[in-house]
Amino acid sequence: xxxxxxxxxxxxxxxxxxxxxxxxxxxxxxxxxxxxxxxxxxxxxxxxxxxxxxxxxxxxxxxxxxxxxxxxxxxxxxxxxxxxxxxxxxxxxxxxxxxxxxxxxxxxxxxxxxxxxxxxxxxxxxxxxxxxxxxxxxxxxxxxxxxxxxxxxxxxxxxxxxxxxxxxxxxxxxxxxxx
Numbered sequence: 001x002x003x004x005x006x007x008x009x010x011x012x013x014x015x016x017x018x019x020x021x022x023x024x025x026x027x028x029x030x031x032x033x034x035x036x037x038x039x040x041x042x043x044x045x046x047x048x049x050x051x052x053x054x055x056x057x058x059x060x061x062x063x064x065x066x067x068x069x070x071x072x073x074x075x076x077x078x079x080x081x082x083x084x085x086x087x088x089x090x091x092x093x094x095x096x097x098x099x100x101x102x103x104x105x106x107x108x109x110x111x112x113x114x115x116x117x118x119x120x121x122x123x124x125x126x127x128x129x130x131x132x133x134x135x136x137x138x139x140x141x142x143x144x145x146x147x148x149x150x151x152x153x154x155x156x157x158x159x160x161x162x163x164x165x166x167x168x169x170x171x172x173x174x175x176x177x178x179x
Contacts, residue, residue: 026130027123031076038072039065058095066092080126082159083119086167086177090115094173103173111173118167 046064049055055064066088073084094112097103103111159167168174 026079026127029076032073032078035072035076035078039069042068042072057099059092059099062088062092062095080123082157083122086159086164087115087119090168090174090177093176096176097173108173111171115167115171115174122163122167 042065046055046061049064050061055061069088070081070084073081078084091112094103094108098105098108164177168177
């Protein structure tokens with residue numbers, strides 16, 4: 001069964017996906033915050049189904065929530081859907097390994113925490129890149145206005161393999177995750 005700590009940790013990960021910095025972010029909007037709240041509600045409903053015995057495994061628990069979480073963040077125009085999809089795929093891959101007895105829940109929890117930090121760093125990097133591309137030049141007030149930020153990747157875009165490899169390096173729970 002999923003512990004309250006595990007539930008909270010993954011909730012925190014997806015909250016981090018909604019905004020990782022104290023400065024205004026592309027990921028810090030009311031719609032994205034609402035999607036985060038909706039994600040918590042979705043996860044709790046799946047948790048209740050797991051507790052009741054309707055869902056029989058950690059894998060089924062993860063599969064229960066994924067489509068609705070993706071829909072909530074897409075509706076909110078989350079700019080890094082590739083990271084949302086990757087985080088959910090990682091959860092599923094790790095759950096499958098726990099259910100198969102390939103790793104312990106403790107190993108999974110520890111590696112999930114490491115992945116969460118790496119995902120937060122990637123979001124910070126992307127937000128900083130977007131800010132730097134929209135910042136006005138400091139040298140002249142006669143400069144043309146800054147161009148708008150580059151559009152985020154399309155919602156159906158998958159995480160590039162190099163970034164996926166960096167995120168999962170050394171984390172056996174997620175070795176089967178493919179962007």
